[in-house]
Amino acid sequence: MAYSKEKKNRTKAQNNSACASLIQTAVLCLFVSSIGCNEKSKPSSTTQTTISSSSLKPKEELNKGSLKGQVFWSGPNPIIEGFNGPISPLSEHASKPRLAWANPNAPKINSSNKGIEHAVIFLDIPETNDLNKVSFAPIEVETNHFKMQINQDGTSSPVGFVLLGDGVDFVNKQDFFYSIRARGDAFFSIPLSNKNKPVHRVFTKPGLVTLTTGTGQFWMRSHLFVLTHSYAARCDKDGSFEIANLPPGKHDFKIWIPNWQVSEKEIDAETWEITRMEFAPPITKKFSASILPDTATTDQKILFSLSDIQAQK
Structure with a gap:
């Protein structure tokens, strides 16, 4: 208790x-x-933060500039003759009607402002230290109706761009046997015997690759630029171009158009028809431009004329 x-x-x-x-x-x-x-209650102070337009850009685009310009033809337009021949120099086709084929390297000059469509501009350096290398749009090299064209980024053109190490699809869209022949900085042949069945090829060496056929269609020709960087452009219908996301500084650029002057022909021994045709070296020009951060350099105007072609003879 x-x-x-x-x-x-x-x-x-x-x-x-x-x-x-x-x-x-x-x-x-x-x-x-x-x-x-x-x-007494005191109003709280609010700090406003202004976001600049450059801060909204992806990290790899910050402090980079761009190059804009146009490529024109100066003087009278060149008179370029085409060719005549059957669809193939082989004996089974040689006796058939001869058709007219345009020169594949003739420049496409705008009738309004004389801009050169499909002219190529690229940064003229073999290697870059830029880690932000971006692949170009996928490429399809198409053969159809006895023509060859490069389909890339919604555009059909005789020229295209490939980042080193990337691949290209070759596809035949016609009921006709073609063999694609690559020369220049690549050496291979691709048979396209199956319609609408792409054949993929990876490019492991930089440079310019010229595509023709190994089946006698000498007027079918395209060009691939295999680059170690993505600083390149192809002129549109009025000859204008833009290369974006360039690092600041002074850079060298090259402008390229193919040469339409025939330098060599190969003839079939039986039919005496042309089986292959080679052209003179392309016409190129160089210029330098200073690129400023977040700025477009727009004063580039490049002229080509007949004197540039004659200088290649």
Whole structure:
């Protein structure tokens, strides 16, 4: 009984102590609250952050510039004759009607402003330290209706761009056997015997690759630029071009158009029809431009004329 009474007294003392602590805490809270109510509320200051347009760009585009310009033909348009021949120099086709074929390297000159469509401009360096190398749009080299064209980025053209190490699809869309022949900085042949069945080829050496046929269609010709960087452009219908995301600094550029002058012909020994045709070296020009960060350099105007062609003879 003594133990129970002592325990009861101890519990009562602990409860009284807890109640006293709660009362003290409540009084302190009321005191602090009354002080806060007597003070005037002050408006909070808000710091506004302005986001510049350049900060919205992807990281790889920051502090980079672009180059814009146009390529024109100066003087009277060249008179370029085409060719006549059967669809193939082989004996089974040689006796069939001869057709007219356009010169594949004739420049496409705009009738309004004399801009040169499909002229090529690229950064003239063999290697770059730029780690942000971006592949060009996928390429399809198409043979159809006895013509060859390069389909890339929604455009059909006789020229296209490939980043070193990337591949190209070759596809025949005609019920006719073709063999694609690559020369220049690549050396291979691809038979296209199955209609609409692409054949993929990877390019492992930089440079210019000229595509023709190994089946006698000498007027069918295209060009692939295999580059170690993505700083290249092809002129549109009015001869204008733009190369974006260039690193700041002074850079050298090269402009390229093919030469339409025939330098060599191969003749079939039985039919005496042309089986292969070679052309004079392409016409090129160089220029330098200073690229500023987040700025477009737009004063580049390049002229080609007959004198440039005659200089290649």
